[in-house]
Every structure is written in C-alpha cells, then in structure tokens.
Amino acid sequence: MDKPLDLLIVDSILDAIADQRLPAGTKLGEQALSDIFGCNRANVRRALATLTAHQVVDLLPNRGAYVATPTPEDARNVFQARRAIETTICRNVVRRATAEDIAALRRHLIEEDAARGRDNRPAAIRLSRGFHILMARLGGNPVLARYLEELTMRSSLIIGLYATAPVTLCAEDEHRGIVAAIEAGDEATALRLLDEHLRHLEAGIDFDRERVVAGSLSAALRG
C-alpha cells in the first residue's frame, strides 16, 4: 500500500512544475531535497535521474540538477509535438467517448469556470492543464497520454518563462467549443478547434524577453 518513496518525490516535483510553483532554472540540491522529504540522498538521486529522463530537469555532472529552461526552439518543437499527439488523442475521444465521458468533460468545464470566477490563478492553471490531461485519459491510449503529460509539463515551464500577459491560460471558451464538437460527434470541427487552440496558446508567447524568477525550493514543494 505504501508507494515507493522516490516516485513520491518525482510526483511532488512534477506537480510543482506543472502548477508553476517551481520556475525554470531552480536548483534542486540533493541535500535540500533530502531534508524536505526526510529521506536519504539515494532516493533523491534516483528521483532526479527519473526527472532528467523526462526532460524536465537538467543534470550537470558534478554541478547538480536544475529545473530545465526550454529555449524558444524547444518551445516550438514542444508545441508541434502537442499538435501531433493531441490531434490523435482528440480523434480517439470523438470515436470512443461515452455519455459518462462527456459528462466528465462538462463537469471539468464547470470547475474551470468556477476557478476563473474566483480569480484563483493556481487552481485555474491546474485545471487548464487538467482539461488536456483528461482528454488524454479519455482517449484510451496511455502511451500518448504519458507523452502529453510530459509536454504539458514543459509547456508550463515555457509559459512561465516567456508568457507576456499576467495570465496566459487556455481560454475557457475554446475548451468549451471542443467539448461541444465532441458531443456532436463532429470530428473535423473538434480537430480544427483543438489545433487552433494550441496555436493560440503558442501565439501568446513572447520569445524576446525571458523573465527570470528565482524560487524557494521548500516554499514551492508544499502540497
């Protein structure tokens, strides 16, 4: 029943990155993480190796681990990969979605709405990503779902680095339109709206100025 400790560390850091609590470039010291999670360095090292394999952490020999800082070129490639993968996921959803699946999507839209209404930015970020993750689950292909989790994680880093407006989230009405098309079984429209949605997201990024935000590790890893 007890989960492996290193996976707990991985998930904890992954969540912090996805929620934009851990900004790009933050140093992930072994001792610091050991203290935070109350374990020995061995587990931390394993966790860092896993995160490095997922491309959200850069591991410099003899110099430690840092949250990855995607370049503008990385950003373009990540968004192209998202279009490729999410298109297939969306097609799967249109073809497989049960009434219950669509109800789940609608419930999610309501939650997103509520978080936005309350001006709850952290929740809005999480739910915005959650929409895409939920689609991936409903698509029924865990291989694609796992890749999309990675890509949305990296998208969070990219948005945190290069976003212009104070808020750059998925526009809620775009999600709503996609769900409507799925419910209507209109595959072509769903795919078109999704593609546009991802392009809008990418367009809301300004590659000129990269804002550097130093973060406190222990503060970021509560939750």
Place this chain on the structure above:
Amino acid sequence: MDKPLDLLIVDSILDAIADQRLPAGTKLGEQALSDIFGCNRANVRRALATLTAHQVVDLLPNRGAYVATPTPEDARNVFQARRAIETTICRNVVRRATAEDIAALRRHLIEEDAARGRDNRPAAIRLSRGFHILMARLGGNPVLARYLEELTMRSSLIIGLYATAPVTLCAEDEHRGIVAAIEAGDEATALRLLDEHLRHLEAGIDFDRERVVAGSLSAALRG
C-alpha cells in the same frame, strides 16, 4: 570528453534492446550489470531508473529490474503513437529536406539493401530501425525524434515477442517508395505510404502466441 558512466550503461542496454539481442523479460540484476560494466551499483541503479522512465524496463520494488514485456494492448497503442508522430515527422522532412538530406536517405536505402542481400539479420534489424531514426533527425524536431526513439525501441520488443515469420522487418521497397515521394515533394503520397507502411508492420504481428526467449545478459551486452 569522458561521458557519464551511467549514460553509457543506458545506451548500451538500449542498443541491445533495439537490436533484439536483449529479449523482453530478461532480468537486469544490479550485481551482474556492475560486473559487466566494471562499476559500482550506484551507477547501475541510476541507469535502471532512467531506463524505467523510458518505459523499456519494469522496476519491481524489492524484486529487481526486468526488460519490459509489452502486452498486445501496449502494442496497439505504441503503433498508433508511431503513426501520429511519424506522420508529423514525415511532413517536416518533405518540407525541409535539402538535396544532401535526400542523398543521405538514398545512401541508407543502399545500406539496407546490402545487409539484406548478405542475409545479415542483425544489421538488417538495425538499419531498418535506422531508417525511421534518420527520418526523425532530418525532420528537425528533437522532441518528436526522442519519442520516436523510445517507440522504435518498444517496437523491437513487441516484434521480438509476437512476430510470426522468422523475419519481420520493414519491407525495403516501402522505405524506397517513401523516399521517392519525399524527393518528388509529394507530401500526400509520402504520408499515405508511411501510414500504410506502419500498418503493414503492425499487421505482421500475431498476438496469439507469445514466444518466450531467455537471454544471457553478458552475451547480449557486447558491442
């Protein structure tokens, strides 16, 4: 100039899996790997964590690491993911390919031909995968290229487990047709041929019987 030791272990095991020298289910004992690579267990453990993150190794707590054995469902999902990703890669290649790129593809076809003519099965396997990897490189999107590397690795495991005929490789003429379409700048044809090619590959698999092949670790890891 010296590469990190754990990455050397990872690459070595990855190559062995891609070349079908390491069959699915093979136990990867820490002590055995330490002996083979002449290092301490710490590096081996880090390498196994990385391989687990790449989904080519299953890590069972307190029971050790084993080369992953994909299920038939995994297989379907892997091939669907390949179609999604390689389609985008191929589109990129058609749009970006220089004369030199196309020359590289043609050279690769000749090598494949030669290996087949010599009945050199190991080389044929490696080159067959190499064609897809080369396309991924020429596509210019390292994010997609990395995913495709993972997926071709898992394809090797799948083919090793479920392939019916003694030889289940990419049909060389199918690769040839794709290159011809790329050279002609005929995007639609290239995409269609690639999609068909991947479906043929998947069709050449018999999910009924799963042949179990036990392998020797030290023998598989030469090269």
Place this chain on the structure above:
DNA sequence: TGACTCTCGATTGTTAACAACTTATGATAA
C-alpha cells in the same frame, strides 16, 4: 501426491563515511 511452513541464500534497499570537484571568498600584486 499435494499443500503448507521453515530456513537459507541471494538480491535489493539503506545508511554513513570518505573522496573529488566546483564555486565563492578574500588576499596579493600589478
């Protein structure tokens, strides 16, 4: 024969101490 338990060997997990490296600090000299 079949099922169950116990013990032993082997493997993985944990911990701590030590070595090697990197970086920051401060002193020295031009």
Place this chain on the structure above:
DNA sequence: TTATCATAAGTTGTTAACAATCGAGAGTCA
C-alpha cells in the same frame, strides 16, 4: 581598481558495510 591566485566551504560522486526482503528448496504433515 582590476586581475590573478590560493584557500575554504559546500556540493556531488564513490565506496563499503549493514539491514530488509524475496524466492527457492527441503522438509513435514495430512
């Protein structure tokens, strides 16, 4: 002031010993 270099502190890498767990096999009993 600026540059260079030496020292020191902190961090990562390595190693070895020890603890915990699992699986196989022998043995026992119905």
